[in-house]
Amino acid sequence: MMESLIAAASSYAGQIDQVTHVVAILGGFWLLLAEAALFYFVFRYRRSRSPKAQYITGETKQQMKWIHWPHNLVLLCDIVILVFAVRAWYHVKQEMPPTDDEVRVVGHQWAWEFVHSGPDGKLGTDDDVSVVDELHLIVNKTYKFKLEAADVLHSFSIPVFRFKQDAVPGRQISGWFKPTKTGQYDVPCSQMCGIGHGIMGGQVYVHTPEEYRQWLDSKAPKSAALPVEGLDRIAMNQGGM
Amino acid sequence: MATQGHAAAANGHDAHGHGDHHELSFLQKYIFPLDHKIIGMQYLFTGIFMGVIGALMSYAFRMQMAFPGKAVPLFGLITPEFYNSMVTNHGSIMIFWFAMPVLIAAFGNFLIPLMIGCDDMVFPRVNRLSYQIFLLSAVILIASMFVPGGGFGGAWTSYPPLSASAVYNQTPYGAPMWLLAVALEFVAFLLGGINFITTLMNARAPGMKMYDIPIVVWMIIIASILFMASVGPLIAGAVMLLFDQTIGTGFFDPVRGGDPVLWQHLFWFFGHPEVYVVLLPALGIVAEILPVFARKKLFAYKTILWTAIATGVLSFVVWAHHQFVAGIDPRMANIFTVTTLLISVPITEMLFVYIGTLYGGSILLTTPMLFAIAFIAEFLIGGVTGIFLGASGSDIYFHDTYFVLAHFHYTFVPIAVIAVFAGIYYWFPKMFGRFMNDFWGKVHFWGTAIPFNGIFLPLFYTGAAGDHRRSFDLLNFPELNQPNLIFARQFATISLLVMLAFQVIFFINFFYCMFRGRKAGANPWNANTLEWVAPSPPPHGNFAELPNCHRGPYEYSVPGRDSDYWPQNEPAT
Ligand code: HEM
Ligand SMILES: [Cu+2]
Numbered sequence: 001m002m003e004s005l006i007a008a009a010s011s012y013a014g015q016i017d018q019v020t021h022v023v024a025i026l027g028g029f030w031l032l033l034a035e036a037a038l039f040y041f042v043f044r045y046r047r048s049r050s051p052k053a054q055y056i057t058g059e060t061k062q063q064m065k066w067i068h069w070p071h072n073l074v075l076l077c078d079i080v081i082l083v084f085a086v087r088a089w090y091h092v093k094q095e096m097p098p099t100d101d102e103v104r105v106v107g108h109q110w111a112w113e114f115v116h117s118g119p120d121g122k123l124g125t126d127d128d129v130s131v132v133d134e135l136h137l138i139v140n141k142t143y144k145f146k147l148e149a150a151d152v153l154h155s156f157s158i159p160v161f162r163f164k165q166d167a168v169p170g171r172q173i174s175g176w177f178k179p180t181k182t183g184q185y186d187v188p189c190s191q192m193c194g195i196g197h198g199i200m201g202g203q204v205y206v207h208t209p210e211e212y213r214q215w216l217d218s219k220a221p222k223s224a225a226l227p228v229e230g231l232d233r234i235a236m237n238q239g240g241m
Numbered sequence: 242m243a244t245q246g247h248a249a250a251a252n253g254h255d256a257h258g259h260g261d262h263h264e265l266s267f268l269q270k271y272i273f274p275l276d277h278k279i280i281g282m283q284y285l286f287t288g289i290f291m292g293v294i295g296a297l298m299s300y301a302f303r304m305q306m307a308f309p310g311k312a313v314p315l316f317g318l319i320t321p322e323f324y325n326s327m328v329t330n331h332g333s334i335m336i337f338w339f340a341m342p343v344l345i346a347a348f349g350n351f352l353i354p355l356m357i358g359c360d361d362m363v364f365p366r367v368n369r370l371s372y373q374i375f376l377l378s379a380v381i382l383i384a385s386m387f388v389p390g391g392g393f394g395g396a397w398t399s400y401p402p403l404s405a406s407a408v409y410n411q412t413p414y415g416a417p418m419w420l421l422a423v424a425l426e427f428v429a430f431l432l433g434g435i436n437f438i439t440t441l442m443n444a445r446a447p448g449m450k451m452y453d454i455p456i457v458v459w460m461i462i463i464a465s466i467l468f469m470a471s472v473g474p475l476i477a478g479a480v481m482l483l484f485d486q487t488i489g490t491g492f493f494d495p496v497r498g499g500d501p502v503l504w505q506h507l508f509w510f511f512g513h514p515e516v517y518v519v520l521l522p523a524l525g526i527v528a529e530i531l532p533v534f535a536r537k538k539l540f541a542y543k544t545i546l547w548t549a550i551a552t553g554v555l556s557f558v559v560w561a562h563h564q565f566v567a568g569i570d571p572r573m574a575n576i577f578t579v580t581t582l583l584i585s586v587p588i589t590e591m592l593f594v595y596i597g598t599l600y601g602g603s604i605l606l607t608t609p610m611l612f613a614i615a616f617i618a619e620f621l622i623g624g625v626t627g628i629f630l631g632a633s634g635s636d637i638y639f640h641d642t643y644f645v646l647a648h649f650h651y652t653f654v655p656i657a658v659i660a661v662f663a664g665i666y667y668w669f670p671k672m673f674g675r676f677m678n679d680f681w682g683k684v685h686f687w688g689t690a691i692p693f694n695g696i697f698l699p700l701f702y703t704g705a706a707g708d709h710r711r712s713f714d715l716l717n718f719p720e721l722n723q724p725n726l727i728f729a730r731q732f733a734t735i736s737l738l739v740m741l742a743f744q745v746i747f748f749i750n751f752f753y754c755m756f757r758g759r760k761a762g763a764n765p766w767n768a769n770t771l772e773w774v775a776p777s778p779p780p781h782g783n784f785a786e787l788p789n790c791h792r793g794p795y796e797y798s799v800p801g802r803d804s805d806y807w808p809q810n811e812p813a814t
């Protein structure tokens with residue numbers, strides 16, 4: 001269902017979609033049941049067919065069971081949902097599998113700065129490659145990200161990965177993802193971050209290893225991080241503001 | 242306690258004991274009133290006025306969403322800063338200056354004394370002050386959109402650091418004024434809440450026991466308690482944020498040892514109970530209307546009351562479901578998923594009870610009844626879609642998308658629009674002594690209910706496909722620049738235009754019938770509760786003779802009686 005709306009391109013996208021589907025099925029069941037009962041009663045007990053109402057307090061044991069049964073069943077459904085939700089959550093947000101590479105992500109008003117580890121595969125060294133609004137990854141490799149914000153809150157979101165994490169100034173938040181499909185996808189900022197929030201979006205390029213090498217080679221070995229003012233101007237130009 | 246009678250109410254009336262109801266000047270009666278009904282009307286009209294402004298704002302930004310970059314009739318080109326400010330002020334107005342004043346203050350003021358059978362609120366002067374502060378807050382909010390730099394645009398949640406510094410939000414005056422307006426609005430509702438609770442406890446009609454109190458009165462009281470218990474931390478937070486904005490403190494600024502996420506906790510510790518603050522009165526209105534037009538006793542009164550209380554209590558421990566991906570300790574998300582799923586249980590139970598009330602009834606589909614039934618039908622959708630967001634795993638994806646937006650509008654629009662219309666059509670005869678036109682009421686009903694779904698069903702779809710919130714032009718994002726999504730956005734906007742057009746019918750019906758409508762007697766719907774004992778409209782002091790209470794509020798179609806209703810004040814024979 002979800003995949004027909006938006007591509008699923010990370011190792012855990014399927015698991016997140018599974019939670020969505022479980023909720024859709026269980027929630028949908030109760031929704032349809034309740035709506036059906038509501039419309040049936042309105043139709044069946046309209047004044048022309050049911051001129052005299054019954055007197056039902058709803059407080060005898062016999063009548064209360066009509067509430068208690070749904071109550072217990074809803075609780076049961078909640079438990080099922082809980083299990084799926086927490087399992088997915090744990091996998092995405094609490095686990096840290098062995099990773100192949102690291103990337104540093106910094107949210108600015110209003111652009112993403114992506115610092116790639118470069119040929120040596122380590123962040124914080126001279127060969128790091130810092131680019132604006134472009135994240136380059138290799139398919140089927142597991143990445144650890146280190147997320148920061150330079151000014152206000154931003155949210156690092158890759159919808160096709162089913163991934164989202166707010167960036168908070170003063171903190172470095174880490175997590176992981178593993179792209180599973182090559183292609184170019186959106187990285188919108190999804191937390192209100194000021195006037196340029198509506199244009200703040202990068203692209204993630206998921207490459208084959210060969211493509212990735214080509215991209216890396218095309219980059220000068222040492223491209224220093226852009227100053228924030230520069231980022232602003234770039235973002236403005238992109239949005240045509 | 243129940244039998245203390247009207248002593249307290251009489252005390253409140255020190256200025257004019259109700260023995261002598263002297264004539265009041267226009268100024269005393271309508272501009273500086275003490276009468277709870279007039280204060281209720283002031284809240285109603287101010288709230289609806291603000292609601293119209295909020296709706297016009299949604300028109301402006303929906304047009305921009307559907308036809309980005311095109312000039313919008315009445316508004317012109319929508320710049321990003323104007324867009325953000327419209328969204329922010331729309332959300333703030335709809336919740337704080339429309340839903341709360343109408344559902345709690347207007348209905349609460351008008352109904353509580355009438356339904357518990359007393360002549361006025363216990364603290365009429367506090368009541369008047371509450372409205373005046375509220376009015377002041379509304380004026381400040383509106384003014385904040387016309388100052389240099391424009392209105393605040395950091396979303397109704399006002400997260401720092403964006404909201405804390407004009408360097409980031411570029412609204413040096415708009416942001417503090419917005420915050421001041423919100424803080425004053427809170428003060429107004431704190432004053433109102435004290436008044437409501439004291440009145441209920443001390444001024445009930447002799448014989449009215451706890452379980453004889455109409456559900457809507459209970460709901461407004463529980464909502465007031467929730468509000469008063471949750472708003473304290475946020476007021477403290479608002480003061481800190483105001484200091485950050487104006488005198489350069491750093492409570493929420495990490496560079497100076499503050500923490501931006503702290504604000505989110507303070508905001509949502511209030512913000513989630515706030516959802517129930519507006520939901521409960523709406524559920525209360527529906528609980529009054531269903532029995533009257535199904536001629537049937539409310540199913541399981543006590544269950545409704547206790548589930549409302551349970552929901553209220555639980556609503557204090559779910560707040561961080563708004564912050565799953567905000568940078569809180571990920572282990573915390575598990576706890577908040579549990580509490581959030583738990584809160585679905587009493588709410589479902591309550592909705593089942595409402596549906597159960599219709600079983601075996603004799604249903605007459607008047608305009609208020611149609612709105613009441615539509616409330617249940619639509620709110621169910623809002624409730625079920627909330628589970629996608631309460632389940633931590635799926636919220637990683639859905640958070641801050643239009644799916645969230647559609648979800649909460651499926652709760653807020655039934656609450657603040659559909660239930661409010663139900664209440665207005667139902668109590669209009671009591672308020673003004675005349676009926677609203679039922680035919681045009683039904684036209685208005687269908688013209689509201691159908692386009693409402695037309696607006697927000699497509700937004701579930703665009704949200705699930707990735708549309709994210711508060712973005713002034715989604716075409717900037719290649720994945721979202723697709724014909725299907727563009728069509729859905731346009732469909733939503735056109736539905737909004739249709740819905741807005743049908744509201745004109747409501748206003749004409751309302752104002753025409755205020756003066757020219759068919760006359761209504763004291764009890765036009767053959768209802769049981771005490772407000773229908775008073776003349777329509779009730780005079781100053783409400784009842785010719787204060788009523789006694791002999792039974793619960795929902796004794797309809799009691800076997801062995803000729804009449805299918807049994808007013809609370811009618812002595813048993
Ligand atoms: C029926 C007409 C309404 C329409 C068409 C409408 C539409 C919208 C839209 C499209 C947004 C999001 C804009 C964006 O994120 O870019 C929005 C935000 C919001 N709306 Fe409404 N809305 C309506 C009524 C209401 C009502 C009755 C309430 C509450 C009682 C409400 C509360 C909110 C809130 C709290 C927000 C969030 C604002 C923010 O993101 O800061 N709306 N509305
Ligand atoms: Cu942003």
Ligand SMILES: [Cu+2]
Nearest residue numbers: 513559560563
């Ligand atoms: Cu909440």
